[in-house]
Amino acid sequence: MSMHTEIHLDQAELSEVAAAILALEHSDNALVIRTGKRQQLARSDWSQLLQEQCHLTLDARQYSYDENLVLEPWWEISNQPDKANSYAYSTTPQPFHNDNAWFADPAEINFFVMEKQAVSGGEQLIYPVSRLINDLQALDASLFDDLTTIPVTIRKGGDDFQNLTPIITLEDGGRVYWNYYRTVKTDPHVNDMCERFFAFLKQQEGSSSTYSVRCETGDSLAFNDQRLLHARTAFVAHQPRDRVLYQSMWRLPRRNP
Structure with a gap:
């Protein structure tokens, strides 16, 4: 829909x-x-x-x-x-x-x-954050917890600009900050989380939530x-x-x- x-x-x-x-x-x-x-x-x-x-x-x-x-x-x-x-x-x-x-x-x-x-x-293709949050909570609660609690660094253009933030925040109805290729993944836990989220989003491309x-x-x-x-x-x-x-x-x- x-x-x-x-x-x-x-x-x-x-x-x-x-x-x-x-x-x-x-x-x-x-x-x-x-x-x-x-x-x-x-x-x-x-x-x-x-x-x-x-x-x-x-x-x-x-x-x-x-x-x-x-x-x-x-x-x-x-x-x-x-x-x-x-x-x-x-x-x-x-x-x-x-x-x-x-x-x-x-x-x-x-x-x-x-x-x-x-x-x-x-x-x-559009994936509203309200649906994304609901889907994660229902389908992969562990990934949802990681995405909302583990800060990551998202960077482009060297050190000119960067954003240190959880990938999903729950303020004001929810916000999302995501670019797989620009997220620093040197930490194994962060890398694992990003790989799981990338796969989750690929799976959801054809779902009724998008x-x-x-x-x-x-x-x-x-x-x-x-x-x-x-x-x-x-x-x-x-x-x-x-x-x-x-x-x-x-x-x-x-x-x-």
């Missing part, structure tokens, strides 16, 4: 879209924004809406293909054969992960714009990066950049205590 919300731009006002984006603060739903018959919005238009109507703040920190920190408002994710050893530039399935797990102060809202969807494949969303060209997808894991199915591409997705990360407005 799907948990995502859909808004159709040819039927909704942009103020409704802004309200739905802000509602992601406490939600593990994904928000799909369909273009419908409306002309595709430019990335600059989305940036303006996110800043002016949602009052979000851009977090431009991104890592390049060679893992240098760069500041870019939008980051291209596309099939590029010369970089295909990276998931971001391959046509292969991408396992469940967060996009900002290696930051101790991550931006919350992940915003995708599908500039060009593949002819076949390339769906997003669901797929296909964004067509012009559609957008938004979600709270710490409140769900997302993955990508393989896709068919005959030429470089047959599938082009742009990503940006945004901080929610800070509330006064």
Whole structure:
């Protein structure tokens, strides 16, 4: 059963879209924004809406293909054969992960714009944290205990940024911080836990707890990066950049205590 919300731009006002984006603060739903018959919005238009109507703040920190920190408002994710050893530039399935797990102060809202969807494949798989927690408690209570109590270090780009945290925290309904390939696994117990969790997530890909969303060209997808894991199915591409997705990360407005 799907948990995502859909808004159709040819039927909704942009103020409704802004309200739905802000509602992601406490939600593990994904928000799909369909273009419908409306002309595709430019990335600059989305940036303006996110800043002016949602009052979000851009977090431009991104890592390049060679893992240098760069500041870019939008980051291209596309099939590029010369970089295909990276998931971001391959046509292969991408396992469940967060996009900002290696930051101790991550931006919350992940915003995708599908500039060009593949002819076949390339769906997003979604695993809401509420379902993930329930599944772990029911299917592997020992793994759940480890994931919520053992701190791990998640790092990218050398020592520039890193996050020391349990993979799952139970605060405010649950949050998850996960990237298998960026988690330091030198400790045997941590390594074992990560291998078990990776296998668990692979097993759950086809379960009723996860669901797929296909964004067509012009559609957008938004979600709270710490409140769900997302993955990508393989896709068919005959030429470089047959599938082009742009990503940006945004901080929610800070509330006064």
